Amino acid sequence: MALHAKKAVGRLSVHVYDAPVRIWHWVNAFSILTLALTGYFIGSPLTSVSGEASANYLMGRIRFIHFAAAQILTVLLILRVYWVFVGGVHARQIFYMPIWSGRFWKEWSHEVRWYMFMGRQPRKHPGHNPLARFTMFLMFTLPLFFMVITGFALYSDGAGRDSWEYVLFGWVFSIWPNSQDIHTDHHLGMWVILIFAIVHIYVVVREDIMSSQSIISSMFSGERLSKDMED
Amino acid sequence: MTIGTPTVDTLENSGKRIVVDPVTRIEGHMRIEVNVDENNIIRNAVSTGTMWRGIEVILKNRDPRDAWAFTERICGVCTGTHALTSVRAVENALGITIPENANSIRNLMQLALLVHDHVVHFYHLHALDWVDVISSLSADPKATSALAQSVSDWPLSSPGYFKDVQARLRKFIESGQPGPFKNGYWGNASYKLPPEANLMVLTHYLEALDFQKEIVKIHSIFGGKNPHPNWLVGGVPCPINVDGTGGAGAINMERLNMVASVIDQLIEFNDKVYIPDIMAIGAFYKDWLYGGGLSGKNVLAYGDVPEHANDYSEANLKLPRGAIINGNLAEVHPVDHADPEQIQEFVTHSWYRYPDETKGLHPWDGVTEPHYELGPNAKGSKTNIEQLDENAKYSWIKAPRWRGHAMEVGPLARWVLGYAQNKAEFKEPVDKVLKDLGLPLSALFSTFGRTAARALESTWAGHQMRHFQNKLIASVRTGDSYTANVDKWKPETWPRMVKGVGFTEAPRGALAHWIKIKEGRIDNYQCVVPTTWNGSPRDPAGNIGAFEAALLDMPMSDPAQPLEILRTIHSFDPCLACSTH
């Protein structure tokens, strides 16, 4: 990784995000926003609709969209995990943290200083900077798995004790026997991810403007351009 | 007719100490210790509540609108009465009024509980104190039938019917697996019914078991289930819709018909089974009039069953209210729940701690802090009590007092008050029972009197139910189907700090909950419960509670068999989960 970073400085553009990662990013972002919106309305439903029950399916539809987005998100997450193993080094970054590496923490503190206006220049990182990686791992990757696990456990409530969802995720009830607790935690998980998204979008926009590398366009093209070289 | 209240000075602590633990056929856990003299007469009595759960502690900081559900779980036998008391306390604190229909429905539920609890108490918790199961096997079914038909025109009373029941009982007992009848005190000299009366009441024991489940359908209709139906601050949760879209799922004609049919059945059961059985027992136990205790001296009732919604004044309550002291029936004292001088709880002899235990606390300022310790003269160890030391702390029940007096509460207390207030609907039935049995008024103050008052009250309640059923229908007829007031449902609409009190007449007597609400949460919650009154231990002034007082001076025919103790204690229908909560 250190090698990469060195090399990157010398090159105009470096390939960081493989196509599957990019596709995943955008589908994932879209699914999560859908899940958050529909999830919110599952927790606090809209004002009642009038007419016969048989003629309406508002809550059913909201839940359907939630579950559909959840399935899409899950399938892509599985593919994304597959890509952790076959994709490039950058594909792996947000799935583990090298907490044992002194260098990671040094660079991490450098980033923290930069965001606290204490550093003059952000270091250049072809993939994620250590702080981004750290935040993504804690506030996105782990919560996302949590959401999928608790989400499918909740789904098994309705799918039944004989469903594959229950077979795979029923163990969650051994931790939280009352599924109301799972609802609450699943709901809190949404807020963790939403807060991540807010910070994330702010940071990428800011970095795009402030730093000397391409940021947002990288998530479209996959290439990281060094603006210094362009200058 | 002024009689002093019994205090510890009247007790004789020598003689043989007898321990009954567990006391069975009650709700919850209880222990009785008595001293009998050389003539087997009880000279000292100690009653102990042996369980505590801490519901008052658990209620702290909770949403007051939820309190009914917690307090309802104080007891599954008098299920619902704590819930009703609780919603009343919250409504009183927050100034919430309820619709007239909600009042009728609540009364129907409360009265259904009264009937259910009284019937189950008499047949399934108390009857075996009067009825000898083994003796019933030698009854002549024909003579039993004749007896039954002479006291009532209840249809189930043919010789063949009694013959079948007897045969079933015989096989059951002779099977070698007599279940709940095992090790009973059969043959004890204190059993006085002839075999035919034993068989008749025992047969009704089985019928009552079948029937009691019908009574509670009223709870199920309005509250969704029984035990532990649902209640609501501001009214009742069940909407009324007799003539509109979706009516099938609300209180509608079919539901009202079911309520009416249950009421008809229970009135018939009371008239044709319960009351005649009580009269039969009375006829044979006329000479066994022990167990009066405090009933002829100090009785207390809060009143209940408001005719109109939101008016809890004495004049609007169908069950009597007031206090009688020292047996002076000529003077009924008014009772005020808010007066800090009237109702107070002491813990000198209870397993709790107060900052100053020589004083009582009014429930609004009540403290519930458990503190288990045995007195220096107790025998055994902390976890193996052989004998209690009643001069120290000895019960999980607190000691409530009204102006310093130990009081008896319950059906008999209510009926004595109604009698003393010259209310015809209470006085006439009492006089009739006494006259039919050829007994003086003083006979009312006894174990049997308690049992008889309960039966009279069951009958009374049945007719009140019909009244409120009709009232509910009349109200709906005028187009009023309002059942809940939601104006102050949201905590944002509440004052920052308020307090309130709610009361009912529970099956076992006067019940009240005191609540303090601070910033939308429960700040303090205190329940003083019928069995807290009746089962109370001593207080610093030495006044003894109703259970203990009732046991005094009662002879036992065989001290190894606590039959008389059970009979008298059961006549109160003790509920220990209630008493300690």
Add this chain to the structure above:
Amino acid sequence: MATAETFYDVIRRQGITRRSFTKFCSLTAASLGLGPGAANAMAEALQTRQRVPVIWMHGLECTCCSESFIRSAHPLVKDVVLSMISLDYDEMIMAAAGHQAEAILGETRAKYKGKYILAVEGNPPLNEDGMYCIAGGRPFVEKLRWMAEDAMAVIAWGTCAASGCVQAAKPNPTRATPVDKVIHGKPIIKVPGCPPIAEVMTGVLTFIITFDKLPELDRQGRPKMFYSQRVHDKCYRRPHFDAGQFVEEWDDEGARKGYCLYKTGCKGPTTYNACSTVRWNGGVSFPIQSGHGCIGCSEQGFWDQGSFYDRLTNVEQFGIEANADKIGLTAAGVVGGAITAHAAATVIKRVTTKREKTEAQHGQETPS
């Protein structure tokens, strides 16, 4: 000792015909959701076996489980007690008290070693050495453990025995403890509910004696036959849930039309119980049918899920309570504020840095 009587003997002697006996069996089997084959097995069992001894113990409780039990419509509890089981010890209804009652325990333990069912209502407290529930002068928990040693199986009646219930609600002052935390090495069948439905209770008991085996249990130790679906799954108001039609306020138009009670806090979606199918009190109603949401009374810790009227659970956080949305929105607000501040600081910093840079460049350009 006379030969043990069977249920069949009893009812035949009562003049009940073979036909109505068979009918009784099929009705009971049907109420358990079992097929006609089961009815035959049940008939067989009731005709031949001695009644199974049951010891019914009470810990810290409110006794409504017993009260519920006696409400059973099919079978009638009279028939259960007289003809199906041998209820040798139950403080609530037994004739004997004190020593005579306690004696039965030891006797049963010796005589029916490994053959009796221990039914427990309520639970033992462990604080104060167990003396928050005293039985015969000793901690209830001792008696419970002692009787469990030789039991064939344990039935934990109600939410108390199954998971603690009201006395175990926070702060659980007595440390009331579910039965499976103090009894080990015995099959424990949990039949939760506050109380459980009468016919579920008698159903579980008659299942055991009829089929001579313990019911299949789920992950949490509850019989699958009654606890594998949520109240919500079979709720007759479910179409209104799916349609998005809710009771918004007590006694509103929706309430009178029977709309879904989700918004008034109904816990049917997270509650495993048979209420919406078996219903209560002989099928008369169940909480939702009478207009109040399910409070989740068969679920573990249902007392500590915030108000019964809130759809979203209150979470205790830093001493204050708020639901997930309030916590999330507050956090999002704080983060949003921090971002705005950070953005502002960034702009200021950038402007000043630029000026410095420009000034520095100017400086360079200026000939000294």
